[in-house]
Amino acid sequence: MRTIRQFLRIVMKLLSFFLIASVALSMTQTKADSISDALSQLQAVGPEGAGNKEAAAAWKELTGQGSDIIIPTLSAMDTAGPLARNWMRTAVETVFREGIDSGTELPAEEIRSFLLNRENDPNARHLAFNLYRDVAPDKATELIPEMADDPSTPLRREAVSQMILAGQEFLKKDQKGQAVATLTNALDAARDIDQIEKIAGLLRKDLEQEVDLPSHFGFLMYWDVIAPFDNTDREGFDAVFPPEKEINLESKYKGKEDKEIAWQPYSTSNDYGMVDFNQPYGPLKQVVGYAYTEFDSAEDRAAEFRLGCKNAWKIWLNGELLFGRDEYHRGIRIDQYILPIQLKKGKNTILVKACQNEQEQDWTVQWQFQLRVCDSTGTAIHSTDRKPTPKPEAKPRRKAAEE
Amino acid sequence: MKSFFFFLSFLSICSLAQADWHNFRGPNGSGVNPDATNLPTELSENTLSWKVALPGRGLGSAVIVGDRVFVSAASGPDQKQLHILCFSAKDGSPVWERKFWATGRTMSHKKTNVAAPTPATDGERIYALFSSNDLICLDLDGNPVWMRGLTLDYPNASNSLGMASSPIVAGDTLVAQIENDSESFAAGFDLLTGENKWKHDRPKAANWTSPTVLDIGEDQVVALQSSKGIVGVLPGTGSPVFEYTSGASTIPSSAPAGNQLFIPSNGLTSITATTDGAEPKKDWNESAQRPGTASPIVIGEKVYIINNAGVLNCANRETGERLWRIRLKGPFSSSPVAGPGQRIYIFNEAGVGQVVDLSGEEGKVTSEFELNETILGTPSLSEDSIYVRSDGHLWKFGGK
Numbered sequence: 001m002r003t004i005r006q007f008l009r010i011v012m013k014l015l016s017f018f019l020i021a022s023v024a025l026s027m028t029q030t031k032a033d034s035i036s037d038a039l040s041q042l043q044a045v046g047p048e049g050a051g052n053k054e055a056a057a058a059w060k061e062l063t064g065q066g067s068d069i070i071i072p073t074l075s076a077m078d079t080a081g082p083l084a085r086n087w088m089r090t091a092v093e094t095v096f097r098e099g100i101d102s103g104t105e106l107p108a109e110e111i112r113s114f115l116l117n118r119e120n121d122p123n124a125r126h127l128a129f130n131l132y133r134d135v136a137p138d139k140a141t142e143l144i145p146e147m148a149d150d151p152s153t154p155l156r157r158e159a160v161s162q163m164i165l166a167g168q169e170f171l172k173k174d175q176k177g178q179a180v181a182t183l184t185n186a187l188d189a190a191r192d193i194d195q196i197e198k199i200a201g202l203l204r205k206d207l208e209q210e211v212d213l214p215s216h217f218g219f220l221m222y223w224d225v226i227a228p229f230d231n232t233d234r235e236g237f238d239a240v241f242p243p244e245k246e247i248n249l250e251s252k253y254k255g256k257e258d259k260e261i262a263w264q265p266y267s268t269s270n271d272y273g274m275v276d277f278n279q280p281y282g283p284l285k286q287v288v289g290y291a292y293t294e295f296d297s298a299e300d301r302a303a304e305f306r307l308g309c310k311n312a313w314k315i316w317l318n319g320e321l322l323f324g325r326d327e328y329h330r331g332i333r334i335d336q337y338i339l340p341i342q343l344k345k346g347k348n349t350i351l352v353k354a355c356q357n358e359q360e361q362d363w364t365v366q367w368q369f370q371l372r373v374c375d376s377t378g379t380a381i382h383s384t385d386r387k388p389t390p391k392p393e394a395k396p397r398r399k400a401a402e403e
Numbered sequence: 404m405k406s407f408f409f410f411l412s413f414l415s416i417c418s419l420a421q422a423d424w425h426n427f428r429g430p431n432g433s434g435v436n437p438d439a440t441n442l443p444t445e446l447s448e449n450t451l452s453w454k455v456a457l458p459g460r461g462l463g464s465a466v467i468v469g470d471r472v473f474v475s476a477a478s479g480p481d482q483k484q485l486h487i488l489c490f491s492a493k494d495g496s497p498v499w500e501r502k503f504w505a506t507g508r509t510m511s512h513k514k515t516n517v518a519a520p521t522p523a524t525d526g527e528r529i530y531a532l533f534s535s536n537d538l539i540c541l542d543l544d545g546n547p548v549w550m551r552g553l554t555l556d557y558p559n560a561s562n563s564l565g566m567a568s569s570p571i572v573a574g575d576t577l578v579a580q581i582e583n584d585s586e587s588f589a590a591g592f593d594l595l596t597g598e599n600k601w602k603h604d605r606p607k608a609a610n611w612t613s614p615t616v617l618d619i620g621e622d623q624v625v626a627l628q629s630s631k632g633i634v635g636v637l638p639g640t641g642s643p644v645f646e647y648t649s650g651a652s653t654i655p656s657s658a659p660a661g662n663q664l665f666i667p668s669n670g671l672t673s674i675t676a677t678t679d680g681a682e683p684k685k686d687w688n689e690s691a692q693r694p695g696t697a698s699p700i701v702i703g704e705k706v707y708i709i710n711n712a713g714v715l716n717c718a719n720r721e722t723g724e725r726l727w728r729i730r731l732k733g734p735f736s737s738s739p740v741a742g743p744g745q746r747i748y749i750f751n752e753a754g755v756g757q758v759v760d761l762s763g764e765e766g767k768v769t770s771e772f773e774l775n776e777t778i779l780g781t782p783s784l785s786e787d788s789i790y791v792r793s794d795g796h797l798w799k800f801g802g803k
Contacts, residue, residue, distance in 0.1 A: 048599055055549075056546075060546065082504065086506070325559055327585050330562055331512065
């Protein structure tokens, strides 16, 4: 009898255990489902405000789950669009801050693992780094030197900052060899323009080193150009001139005022790859120019065109119009426009149209653009047959001069 | 008795609400807060209540709802980090901060910044527009309500010098001008969902002016300014109700006062508008009264402009006749603001705050205070306080 009772007691205990475990498992599963559903809702936000109402409700549901959402939400950024990423970012930062304020234990080690996994979304990893730095500042700082080749540009920036400081320290101590080595490594690592310019300045001015900035950035330096076509009343932007229909560098066409014009080779030695139509053609007004080049890609791959231009412009890759913009003289900078592209293995053709308008102020003289090819982190992609960067003293060549 | 206290509480809430500052240049975009009845008469260490550091630059003003102050900022090497911050009006302590990645272009002239537009509020939510065309709505506790990336939707809507027009809430619609040389438009957004209620093509020309609101009879009409002039639209539908076609500046905004609008147009032009589709009546034009960057302001029966030389000009509101002028310490990017009293508050680019007493026959600068930081943003006024943002800080004067 006693044995039966004992047996029943054990059975009851086991049943209780399994019941509790199953409820706990079910609750965990429910929570995981709830987080997953909320994240799907955030990922569904679309153009022109679509999905905002549902996203707001999902955001509240998500942040109500506390710090358990941090890793799944960071992970979900991988497949989220730019708007959804912002919804997710605020959710992560909100629960993280609430955790700090309430003294709740936060998943610091999981956050660290997330940021160290280079397969994760670059911005999400930088966000994870900032969170980790909040809870473990010393350990986070120890990670920085390893980030010099990180695919996340903002993380790489942290490492480059340290390298610049180290290089400057060597300079102060007149240890030029170490300074050159450190700053050269820093330049190789740097992707942000302000850091690149700072390092190049130190290497050139303080250490008398040659720096090939066009190659570092991936600017396209060799072109064929043709101009001027007519842009009176800014109508040339929409007009379709012969280079948009065919690329034949031997052809001659009727340009503005019916004057015969022909393609001519052009190269630039400018540090930032500036293609300046005013050099071969003079400071013309109300004109259109085209520049053509070819890029030999080692493989089929995703890439980016990064264009700077203060004139109205259009750009084609392999005959396909990518984008155009009819803004004049509001400013130019490196990476002003970022266009995702798909390079095909072998020859790719690139055509740029640059329009000059009628304005006569001294700040409207420029008729130029700069174009580089890189990956999404800003790392240069070179054509397999990239020629050496022209030396600064080399003047842009004009066909007439060559003849 | 209970009802009496409830009534008092209600009055107190109404009073707070009325003393709020909801958008660029406050009520209707006029620069005047009629409920700012207890402002400090001087700017000094004595009247400085607090200052708090900001995480990035910005030109947008603070907006005020009750005991909370909201401001935007942008930071990072390419200004790609956007911030919306909430502070306690009482002591400047941080209440919350939300951060976002810019989804549009962040290029701007180095003088300006991605956080150039002033956020708007309806007292329930904050609507923050950035030069990157990110338009973000949060409730007063910082919970996101909706987000738009207008450059994602309209890829050529941007200005390489930077956008600066500030949105405004009129009725149940948020109105914003996204005007530039290329994909130029104005739109009305649903306050709860951010969806377009209407969207109109606008002149293809860079434009940094902000919409203002006219009270015409029972109607609120939003005045959209551009190089072509002014179009008055009903906020809920975008339907035009009047048009002024003699051109207008693309930098200083107009000053509304009831159904009158004082437009930086061929100098300064006053019009009186109706909603019946008729051409607005031109009251007067004074070509010599040409606002610089600062927008004009109407206080009582007088209209004031500050020209590019830093001269404050006072004119008769009904006739445009000049009454007096005095030179201030300029240059100014910030616009003047005022309560119902006889004082104008203005900060120059070098960070010198100036109080101009208007009670005499001529204006007189009665207080100057150097903040020693660049100030390009316009001050904001609550019932008893002045808030202004510099490049690095948010400052509060008064309200001690």
